Amino acid sequence: MHATGGAIRINGTPVEPPADPRVSLLDFLRETLGLHGTKKGCNQGGCGACTLLVDGERIVSCLALAVQYAGRDVVTIEALPDGDELHPLQQAFIDHDGFQCGYCTPGQICSAIGMAGELERGVPSHVTGDLSADRIALTDDELRERMSGNLCRCGAHNGIVSAIAETHRAGRLTTPSTTSAGTAAR
């Protein structure tokens, strides 16, 4: 029995988990590490504002105890741009008016990238007709259902859907390869 499993890799940089096991991954990022890109909305798993990627999969970081993520690879919105160049999905959100206040945007973007991986792996959704498909096409219904864990109170959903659909069509809903390769955090 052991208390921890080593460091958490956050945007490629190993970080010791907090000593207090009560600290959520979200609070650890924001309050301890000063990474404010991941947002706190409802803090009870209902809104998706705190969505980030762990080992390539999207989770809500408000319900995640940071100590549980020792040894895992965490990618936040901060790691998505390539230097001064925005991630293609960030640019698409601007091009398609995918936000107004912007508070839900980092969560939306991380969630969409996680979603693309799920489609590749054949993860079914509530609206998937054929459960035997090993790879699922991103129809409009699939996109809306799969992004239903991310709320936008400004009502920018149509722009969000367009931005994600366009970036997915272009095959660019991916994380930069550097983020999980152990290089420095951006």
Next chain:
Amino acid sequence: MKPFTYTRAGDVAEAVRAGVAPGAKYLGGGTNLVDLMRETIEQPTALVDVTGLSSEVKRLPGGGLLIGAAVRNTELATHREVRARYPVLSRAVVAGASAQIRNMATVGGNMLQRTRCAYFYDAEGARCNKRVPGQGCDAVEGFNRMHAILGASPACVATHPSDLCVALAALDAVVHLHGPQGVRTVPLTELHRLPGDHPETETVLHRGELITEVELPPLSWAANSTYRKVRDRASYAFALVSVAAALDVHDGVVRNVRVALGGVAHKPWRARTAEAALIGGPATVPAFRAAADAEMAAARPLRDNEFKIELAARTITAVLSELAGGAR
């Protein structure tokens, strides 16, 4: 949140040694427990992380599947054999929560999640016999549109929120437990209790007992199965009523059938009365409806949820009709 210690269990024996201590709780994905701890409804003094244990889906010699308790919901819904042989299970999983939460939540944790009754959650403003045994229940006379119509008691009218468990109930799943006194198995339909006078005791688990696996019997005809969830919005909401069903029809006659309901009771509700009425009878809509009505004869509505009786009957009928290939 009250302070607690955190440890990761390296194996089941280690987990159970730590889990039997007073105040200890097992931690899966945390999607329900962490929230309840923040609300101070749960106040464990020790968390034993069991996400490193049994996270495989294994095929059993007889053809069944053995699902590790630490398997994530997404993984379960995506597993090739689950999709092909137990579609009701895949469909139930993806009808619940959001993609993010399904990526975190484990099978064991899903089974032990607690009710979403608003009065249970309102620690400061409402009475609840689950939170404080003997305190009284504000849901019985309160806003109880979401609450139980079957098997409730004057002490508690809460519903079990799981979708996954409804499918497991229909499939006759068996839960494998490991406790201080050794191992045992319990049918999923007997894991959760009806509230009676003690709604604070929600399962038959003994102190320190850990769910290690869930076993699905071979059940070849479950390939013809599905899950339908009726809710207030199209996605990401708890069930008003849900139906898990599997159907085997031969020459227009029901040879075998399984029906379980969610959103209607303190536990996943296996509709055995409906099943008994259906077996050997015609696979027609009037027969499906009659069986659904027979099941609902035991329903006792509250002030705000009488609609659930008709909704459940119609949903059972519609799902069976779909599984019978659009029977009329």
